[in-house]
Amino acid sequence: MIEAPGQTAGVPGPGDAGKVFRTELNPVDFLHRAAYLYPEKVAVVDGERRYRYRELAERSWRLANALRSAGLRKGDRVAALLFNSAPMLEAHFGVPAAGGILVAINHRLASREVAYILEHSGARFLLLDAEAEPLIAPLSIPGVTVIRCGGGHGQDPYEQFLAGASSAMPVSWLADEEETISINYTSGTTGQPKGVQYTYRGAYLNALGEVIVAAMSPESVYLWTLPMFHCNGWCFPWAVTAVAGRHVALRAVDPDAIWRLFDGEGVTHYCGSPTVQLMVINHSRAHRLERPVTALVAAAPPSPTLLGRMAELNLRVVHVYGLTETYGPITVCPTQAEWQQLPLEQRARLLARQGQGYPSADLVRVVDGDMHDIPQDGEAMGEVIMRGNNVMSGYFADEAATDRAFRGGWFHSGDLAVWHPDGNIELRDRGKDIIISGGENISSIEVEQAICAHPAVLECAVIGIPNERWGERPKAFVTLNNRATATAEEIIDFCRQRLAHYKCPDIVEFGPLPKTSTGKVQKFVLRERDWAGRDSRVGAT
């Protein structure tokens, strides 16, 4: 039974301290409310398991109470090596409800990387999916209490852990909404991973921002294609629950399962990179959906081909951009009604822009090396910087990295963009993906977009490769559509019709692209080959 609000935490009873007109922003309260208003509504579908909001809340409070009984103190880190599942969702509510800090770990990391995160975060608890056991088996982690999750049956230790605890919402220990709710470790392409701290306030506001940008309502059904370990699933565990929508869990991105759930569960929303979108649109079960389904696309802009095909299937694209340090997305491309009239390629070009800040965020800036705004001319390139409620509070236990990232009072994304006259930003390169050829900057993203506009191209990645004369020159790696054909010369010609010739690749290589678990192309893998044996990955003229 859901307790009356006066008898539970989050809503202090008569005589409690604090201001009548202020409650600390806390996304845990979204679950309390959803369970109170919609107790019998299905909250989560996880394979054969279906939990109503009353059950999801009870299970989350059980987790919280069990953690406290097991010795959790305020601020203790609770790591989770879980797939998208009911327990992972419960961890997003139960751990902060207990007063702990959630450290959700990418289950595709190597053992040694997991060990680093457990060690660095000082985790005292670990929620461990049975399938992730091999990651932990080689490690010695004496200070960590491991709670194993497997199958949800009576013998499941996680279920036993819950069964032994009270289902009443625990009294909140939160004193200030700027306390840390979670730590998300970056992928660490350079150096060791860094622990990005999210606050209760930021998570709450970002969740409401996602509700608004994705236009979710109590009728929404959200499919978990995005891993919850990735930026806490862009705060969607909290966002979907804020509107008492339905979570549909998905352990791995499997286009067959995605189409089965689109049709069978009435999915209305999901998130994914173009790589995920490509898997969805190219699957044999793909068909036009009766109701529009909203797809938040990030990591790279959707190509005209992708956009056209998604529109045919009734998939409505919302293009967003962000980083782990910004709770996932912080900007959204503001679609204008007039765009519907434009030809596909032009529409794709406009929708390729990352746009501007979420309703819950500040507007972002693009600056030069002295932190002065660059010209808003769509040509000059600068670094994207952010500040406000959708920016992390810092890197856990790494003051030097925090100070560097926050220099001048703004968070420095390391991403390069142009700034359009209408105020929208458009990414040119993620951090180090810029190619410098004969002293000219070439945006690998710009070249990729030009190549992706070719009707035969499914996806592509462009890197700089060493060149005696120019320092670096662009090289393209291209995957073609099923049954489509194109030669390297055709691709290069196509590119030269669209871009300055110096920006066009000299070499095109065909084949599948190496990807991270979140669907990002691993350019460093591509670079390995061409840069093998060199000290620097930056070409010198």
Place this chain on the structure above:
Amino acid sequence: MIEAPGQTAGVPGPGDAGKVFRTELNPVDFLHRAAYLYPEKVAVVDGERRYRYRELAERSWRLANALRSAGLRKGDRVAALLFNSAPMLEAHFGVPAAGGILVAINHRLASREVAYILEHSGARFLLLDAEAEPLIAPLSIPGVTVIRCGGGHGQDPYEQFLAGASSAMPVSWLADEEETISINYTSGTTGQPKGVQYTYRGAYLNALGEVIVAAMSPESVYLWTLPMFHCNGWCFPWAVTAVAGRHVALRAVDPDAIWRLFDGEGVTHYCGSPTVQLMVINHSRAHRLERPVTALVAAAPPSPTLLGRMAELNLRVVHVYGLTETYGPITVCPTQAEWQQLPLEQRARLLARQGQGYPSADLVRVVDGDMHDIPQDGEAMGEVIMRGNNVMSGYFADEAATDRAFRGGWFHSGDLAVWHPDGNIELRDRGKDIIISGGENISSIEVEQAICAHPAVLECAVIGIPNERWGERPKAFVTLNNRATATAEEIIDFCRQRLAHYKCPDIVEFGPLPKTSTGKVQKFVLRERDWAGRDSRVGAT
């Protein structure tokens, strides 16, 4: 031209003080963002005038800069006696952008009441619509700078006031989101009106709550049937702007204009009491709308007849409840999908409940005289109390009234409700509308709902009238539908089939009901006659 965010207020430039990860919540930023992302989109339609978001922002910043040039200091009160119009919307952004506190005044008050509010609030400026001039003419208000608004033409002093000022967003003086953004005076049915203070934080969060509860998006078109002077239009000036939706102004509730704008402007949302809804559904132009239009209904629950007719017209009802002290609505009836299958009368009975807290609010409680929760049995009656971010910060310059309202750490609404087993509240009486007959409490709302279920009844009001034997007895005032007929005996019989007999009225009087400017029935006018010549309005046995 909209300034780049780094060059304007709200987004401090490099080297500014403050935390990188915190921006004070400020609804003014919604306009800054909307104008930045959607500069060419029509923001407001006001008769012949149509302003794009760029223009609405520029006009609001001009107002702010002009107020500062005219001597406004931080925290100065700026009163507005304006109809729903572009200038009234601009006041909701320009006054807080200037650092002033907006005091929007009901233009249907008497001169003497306006004088009290100007005096009590210490207003230094007054934005005055030409049509409201007669309210001010008899007054001596030497300390108040009056800016007259009329027609929006070149000779309009308000337009001249704007023309002389910069259109750049002024640097924000906001230091803390708990500062006061506006003061809204209660209608003062008992004693003098009280000045309800809203904070920037509360206004921001309530606006996002309204976006979510009303399910608004950038495609939304909001019709201003609700007066903006009433609880700052339930924060919808800020909410609609948060999603860059469109405002359609309406100077007075005129069903002919409402239907013209429904059809001509593609309205998607509006708010109104059942009285307003009745005017809408009973108008000769009423017809089924192609797209569903969301109607937020407050002040009284919709009757089965009203609900049925609204469904026929494709008007989707969201039933909400609140007070001036809670920024307008603070609870919403959580519609459950299963309800669609129920017969109309049963559905209306469920939808008549006021529900529970907004996503942005805490859950509300119902308590006895000792502030203990009453049983959740749907029978016991208690007082509705609230706390959290959607509660006012206090009454302006009235510590005693604030302390009384906030006793025990909760805001006391004075409204009486039952608490259902599923946690929803259902109002039984607004403050003093309880009828005590032979020592038994009778809820006038419960009796009104029973009578309103009669197919011939358009609306009704029930009051207690003095009775020698029982102290008080219920009396019903009834307005019948066009062309419908019913006798008093039929109404009483109908009522006795639904309620305990002691709750049913002894007398039914037919005719139109006296209303306030916001559509609430003025029960005190009805009571005047029956209680004339008595000291107390509470019947003694």
